[in-house]
Amino acid sequence: MLSMKEIIRDGHPTLRKAAAEVNMPPSEEEKQLLRDMLEYVMNSQVPELAAKFGLRPGIGLAAPQINVSKRMIAVHVTDNGELFSYALFNPKIISHSVQRSYLSTGEGCLSVDESIPGFVPRYAKITIKGTDLEGNDVKLRLKGLSAIVFQHEIDHLNGIMFYDHIDKQNPLQPIDNAIAIER
Numbered sequence: 721m722l723s724m725k726e727i728i729r730d731g732h733p734t735l736r737k738a739a740a741e742v743n744m745p746p747s748e749e750e751k752q753l754l755r756d757m758l759e760y761v762m763n764s765q766v767p768e769l770a771a772k773f774g775l776r777p778g779i780g781l782a783a784p785q786i787n788v789s790k791r792m793i794a795v796h797v798t799d800n801g802e803l804f805s806y807a808l809f810n811p812k813i814i815s816h817s818v819q820r821s822y823l824s825t826g827e828g829c830l831s832v833d834e835s836i837p838g839f840v841p842r843y844a845k846i847t848i849k850g851t852d853l854e855g856n857d858v859k860l861r862l863k864g865l866s867a868i869v870f871q872h873e874i875d876h877l878n879g880i881m882f883y884d885h886i887d888k889q890n891p892l893q894p895i896d897n898a899i900a901i902e903r
């Protein structure tokens with residue numbers, strides 16, 4: 721199973737690369753890796769497992785964070801009582817709202833050990849498509865925390881870190897015309 725020692729940290733060049741599309745159908749190795757990524761995120765949210773294996777809790781993970789520069793993400797998050805649990809190849813935002821949102825607590829990252837305060841502007845609503853582990857096309861319309869997680873993970877595939885979006889002059893200035901998302 722994956723643990724924190726597989727997760728590369730800020731400053732590692734892979735985090736700043738644009739990851740490569742995964743050729744379909746994915747190889748067995750690529751499928752196993754994506755399964756392992758979803759398993760990490762799920763395990764990290766089980767306090768006993770997180771404590772036993774030293775896992776930092778996460779609600780998402782992107783392959784570049786385990787030094788694999790391929791377009792693969794795993795998300796496991798409950799938002800307003802709805803579970804969003806997805807392991808996707810080649811996820812892509814195909815449309816988004818003009819309206820923006822931000823997580824009222826700011827964001828963190830498994831690849832960034834220190835806390836970086838600041839609001840991160842995101843699209844409030846997104847439509848994404850991708851391919852799941854069974855080879856099915858997936859199309860998701862997302863808002864709220866789930867939309868934020870998917871944007872955070874897809875950013876990783878493009879070499880973007882959450883703090884790139886923070887206003888350096890006024891990091892904790894509420895983002896105007898944006899919805900504050902409580903978690």
Ligand code: K2U
Binds near residue numbers: 781823830869872
């Ligand atoms: O990609 C990652 O590094 C996992 C991130 C995902 C994430 C961070 C902030 C906002 C959205 C997604 C985090 O480590 S997951 C930790 C976490 C847990 C609950 C709520 C927000 C962040």
Ligand code: NI
Binds near residue numbers: 828829830831872876
């Ligand atoms: Ni991250």
